[in-house]
Each structure stands twice: as structure tokens, then as C-alpha cells.
Amino acid sequence: MSFDLSVIPNKNIIVGITGGIAAYKSAILVRRLKDAGFNVRVVMTEGAQAFITPLTFQALSGNPVHTQLLDPEAEAGMGHIELARWADLVLIAPASCDTLAKFAAGLADDLLSTLYLATSAPVWVAPAMNQQMWAAKATQRNLATMVDDGVHVIMPESGSQACGDVGLGRMPEPEELARQVTDYFHKAQRAIAEKFGLLASKHVVITAGPTREAIDPVRYISNHSTGKMGFALAAACYAAGAKVTLIAGPVSLDTPNGVRRINVSSAVQMLDTSMQLLDEGCDVFIATAAVADYRVAEVAEHKIKKSGDELDIALIKNPDIVATIAQQDKRPFMVGFAAETRNVEEYAAGKLVAKKLDMIACNDVSRADIGFASDENAMTVFFAEGYHLPKRDLEKASKQEIAQQLVEAIHDALHHDPAQDEAF
Ligand code: C5P
Numbered sequence: 001m002s003f004d005l006s007v008i009p010n011k012n013i014i015v016g017i018t019g020g021i022a023a024y025k026s027a028i029l030v031r032r033l034k035d036a037g038f039n040v041r042v043v044m045t046e047g048a049q050a051f052i053t054p055l056t057f058q059a060l061s062g063n064p065v066h067t068q069l070l071d072p073e074a075e076a077g078m079g080h081i082e083l084a085r086w087a088d089l090v091l092i093a094p095a096s097c098d099t100l101a102k103f104a105a106g107l108a109d110d111l112l113s114t115l116y117l118a119t120s121a122p123v124w125v126a127p128a129m130n131q132q133m134w135a136a137k138a139t140q141r142n143l144a145t146m147v148d149d150g151v152h153v154i155m156p157e158s159g160s161q162a163c164g165d166v167g168l169g170r171m172p173e174p175e176e177l178a179r180q181v182t183d184y185f186h187k188a189q190r191a192i193a194e195k196f197g198l199l200a201s202k203h204v205v206i207t208a209g210p211t212r213e214a215i216d217p218v219r220y221i222s223n224h225s226t227g228k229m230g231f232a233l234a235a236a237c238y239a240a241g242a243k244v245t246l247i248a249g250p251v252s253l254d255t256p257n258g259v260r261r262i263n264v265s266s267a268v269q270m271l272d273t274s275m276q277l278l279d280e281g282c283d284v285f286i287a288t289a290a291v292a293d294y295r296v297a298e299v300a301e302h303k304i305k306k307s308g309d310e311l312d313i314a315l316i317k318n319p320d321i322v323a324t325i326a327q328q329d330k331r332p333f334m335v336g337f338a339a340e341t342r343n344v345e346e347y348a349a350g351k352l353v354a355k356k357l358d359m360i361a362c363n364d365v366s367r368a369d370i371g372f373a374s375d376e377n378a379m380t381v382f383f384a385e386g387y388h389l390p391k392r393d394l395e396k397a398s399k400q401e402i403a404q405q406l407v408e409a410i411h412d413a414l415h416h417d418p419a420q421d422e423a424f
Contacts, residue, residue: 011185012039014087014121016112017057019047021162022094022128022171027052029093030060032178041066041083043112047096069111080111084118091181092116093154094128094171097139103151104142122184126154126177131167154180190241190258197241198411204237205274205282205332206230207289207321209249211267215313216300225290227251228399229337229377233286234259236403240411242284247273249289267291267318274321278328284410286335287322294318326356333414335406338362345391349382358384359413361394361406369396377402381409387416 013033017026033040042057043066054065066083068074078086092099092112099112103125108114116123125146133139134156143153154177157170171177194200208230213221227248234246235256244259247270255261264270270289278285294315304311326334336357338348341364348362361379369376378396383389389412394405 010039011037011088012041012086013181014041014043014083014090014115014119015057015061016043016045016090016092016095016099016115017048017052018045018092018094018096018099018112019050020094020096020128020171021051023048023051025171025174026093027056027060029174029177030057032174033181034061036178036182038181039063041078041086043067043083043115045096045099045110045112047098066111069109069114080114081118084115084121087119087121089122089124089181089184090115090119091124091126091177093124093126093177095125097127097129097133097136100125100127100139100142100146104145104149122152123150124152124154124181126171127156127169128171129156129169130161130163131165131169134167134169186257193239193241195241197239198407199237199284200241202237202242202283202414203245203281204234204242204284204286205245205247205277206234206237206286207247207249207270207274207291208234209251210290211249211270211292211318212265213267213292213295213318214265214299215296216302216304218303221292221294221296222250223290223292225249225251227253227288228375229403230286230288231256232399232403233288233406236400236407237284237286240407245277247277247289267295267321271319271321271324274325278325278330278332282332284335284414285322285325285332286410287325288337289321290339291321292318320355322357323355333410334358335410336360339365341366345380345382348380352382352384358387359409361409375399379406381406383409383413387413389413389416 015030017023030040040061041063042061044054054067057065069080102113103116108117147153156168157172158168159170160166161169209227210223210225231253234244238244238256238258246259246261248261248263250265262273264273295318297314297316322336334357336355338351338360340347344362344364348360352360361381363377363379375398376396377399379394379402381392392409394402
């Protein structure tokens with residue numbers, strides 16, 4: 001399972017559809033909003049139903065479509081007031097001239113116009129009409145009134161129109177509308193996380209993936225690390241309100257939303273970049289990268305040619321990135337990982353001390369069901385002695401859930417005051 005921050009769970013959108021040829025695009029819009037994780041309910045005016053059927057939207061939204069204001073059966077299900085309260089955002093797309101006029105005048109003679117008056121949710125309109133109707137003074141006057149009333153207008157685009165005219169009045173593509181809605185909720189979510197998130201106002205630097213150590217211009221030494229744990233942690237730290245920089249070795253993963261990514265190849269590059277970021281100011285350093293322990297002593301300038309039966313390549317030790325950062329004067333809170341095949345906890349506890357870490361998360365990579373290329377993981381977390389925090393067992397779960405629990409562990413350690421323990 002991939003961790004997709006573009007998915008926003010549990011937000012309710014009402015899509016209002018009015019009579020215009022652009023109504024056909026609204027089918028895709030509803031689909032895209034559902035894909036993004038929104039709960040969608042559709043309200044259609046009578047005019048809209050002349051262009052496209054409620055059944056289409058019922059199938060796409062997974063909910064009954066609302067068409068009537070004074071239908072006792074519909075009102076008994078979810079009446080117009082409940083519908084108005086249910087919405088986190090009302091998006092009218094397409095919004096016809098007639099609907100804009102109704103909204104501006106405050107009429108309430110059908111379900112959509114009543115809903116407009118009854119909701120306290122933000123209302124967005126995406127007008128779509130013939131270019132002459134768009135330019136008409138009455139339309140522009142109505143729009144100005146609605147903007148004054150706090151409505152957000154998504155401007156129509158210019159181009160060829162279904163009626164044969166060319167000009168302003170085309171509804172933006174459904175993907176673009178869905179993107180704007182998703183962006184709006186992301187920004188709102190981010191603002192809350194930045195204020196109240198577990199890692200609010202922290203700069204978190206994460207190393208992830210393998211490193212690649214060149215042998216010659218075409219060959220290298222590397223390992224099977226996929227970077228999934230580090231990327232999941234980057235997403236979880238961002239969702240917790242942190243500013244996140246991900247130093248990624250060569251992996252084929254998309255950068256999580258909002259995360260700054262710096263691509264590197266070798267361990268030396270990874271260390272140089274980490275040191276630079278330390279200068280920028282870093283509060284938490286999380287080392288998930290599977291750094292190659294050795295690099296080739298002398299990288300050949302040209303491709304090494306096949307010769308004898310054996311080839312000796314001298315290797316020298318790579319710097320230990322996490323241990324080097326932990327030795328700096330202004331060291332951040334240091335988190336390391338230990339992947340072991342035996343004596344897991346013993347080795348991890350040793351590394352915690354040897355590398356001067358604050359916290360270490362270890363897992364048993366001899367288990368076939370977790371670790372490296374798997375989407376799941378199970379870990380045990382240890383804190384440095386000074387924290388007086390007991391070890392934590394994180395049961396087998398998706399890497400996203402493990403990442404979330406690691407964020408909680410980091411938060412707990414950052415806010416734990418051992419002096420308080422002693423007082424009791
Ligand atoms: O010593 P070992 O490789 O088992 O330690 C694992 C931990 O140390 C991980 O957090 C890894 O990212 C980090 N590490 C590092 N630089 C190295 C080797 C490991 O930052 N050269």
C-alpha cells in the first residue's frame with residue numbers, strides 16, 4: 001500500500017450541478033473527488049437533469065442524488081438542512097447564469113438555492129456559459145455580489161465553446177477543479193498541523209534508501225533498500241506539522257507531499273548533505289538509510305575491462321553518518337534504525353550507545369514478512385538511558401502506521417522530562 005497524502009479522509013463535499021453542457025464534465029469531477037478520498041453527495045437542478053441523469057451521479061458518488069426540495073421521501077432521508085450541515089464545502093460546477101442570479105438575489109425556490117442559503121460551509125462556484133452570457137452586465141453584477149458575500153469563484157477558461165463561439169466561459173477541466181479542492185483542504189490541514197501537530201515547528205531531516213558506491217563509470221556497489229520506511233516517516237513527520245527534508249539515495253518512490261527532497265548517490269554525498277542541513281538548523285535527525293559500509297578505495301576513471309579470473313577491488317570504510325551527526329556540538333534529537341537477523345534487541349541497544357543516539361528502532365530482517373522490501377514492519381524502540389522511557393514494541397503494521405507510532409515516540413521523548421519522574 002502506498003502512502004498518499006493527497007487522500008483526505010472524512011471530508012464532505014456537495015457537488016451542485018446546474019443546467020449547462022459542462023455538466024458532462026461533472027461526472028469526472030465526482031469521480032476524481034471520490035478518488036481523493038472525499039465523501040461526495042450530488043445535488044442537481046432540474047436544468048442539470050436535462051443534460052445528464054441522476055443515476056450517473058448516484059453510481060459515481062455512491063450516494064443517492066438530491067434533486068427535490070419538497071419531496072417528503074427525500075427530506076425524510078437527508079433533508080436540505082441536514083445536507084447543508086453535512087457539507088464541509090459546496091462546489092457548484094457548472095454554475096449556470098440562472099443559478100448565479102438566484103444566489104446573488106437570495107432566492108430559495110429549489111433545493112440548490114435553498115442549500116446555498118442554509119449552509120455555513122464555504123461555497124465555490126465554477127461558472128460555465130456562453131461567452132456573451134458570461135460578459136453580460138447582469139452576470140458580472142451577480143458575480144460581484146456573490147464575491148462580496150464570500151463565495152469563491154473559479155474563473156472560467158477561454159476557448160472554443162459547445163455553441164460554436166470562442167471566448168471566456170468554459171468550465172476548467174474536472175481534474176483541475178478536484179486539484180483545487182484537494183489543495184484547499186491540504187492547506188487547512190497543514191495550518192492546523194503546523195500549530196498543533198506533534199512535531200509542529202520542528203525541522204526533521206531523514207536519510208532514506210540505499211547508497212550507491214561507484215566502482216567505475218558504469219558499475220557500483222549497493223543494496224536492496226527500497227526507502228519505503230524513510231519515505232513513510234517523511235510523510236508522517238510532515239503530517240505532524242514538521243518541516244521535512246528527505247535525503248534520498250537512489251530509489252523509485254514519489255516524494256511525499258510538502259516534503260523537500262535532496263537526491264544523493266554515495267554515502268559521502270549523504271554525509272555532506274546532512275552536515276549542510278545541520279547548519280541550516282535541524283531539530284530531529286532520522287537515519288533510515290541503508291548506507292553502504294564500504295566504498296571503493298579508488299574509483300576507476302574508465303570502465304574496468306575483463307581480464308584475469310579474479311579481480312581485487314580494495315574497499316575502505318564509509319563514514320558513519322548518524323554517528324558523525326550525533327557528535328556535533330549542536331546535535332539534533334538523533335534517531336537510528338537497526339536491521340538485524342539475530343540478537344536484535346541486544347545489538348540495537350549496543351548501537352544506541354555506540355552511535356550516541358537518543359532513540360533506536362530495531363527490527364528482525366530475518367523474518368520474511370517484514371523489513372526491507374515489505375510494505376509492513378514490526379519494531380522495538382529503545383530510548384537512551386537519560387530519557388527514563390521504557391522500550392516500546394510496535395506490533396506488525398503497515399510502514400505508514402509504524403511511521404505514525406515512531407512520530408509519537410519521538411514526540412514523547414522530546415517532551416519527556418526525566419526530572420518529573422524522579423519527583424514521584
Ligand atoms: O551500523 P548499522 O549500519 O547497523 O547502523 C544502522 C543505523 O546507522 C541506521 O540508522 C543507519 O541509517 C545508520 N548508518 C549511518 N551511516 C552509516 C551506517 C549506518 O548513518 N555509514
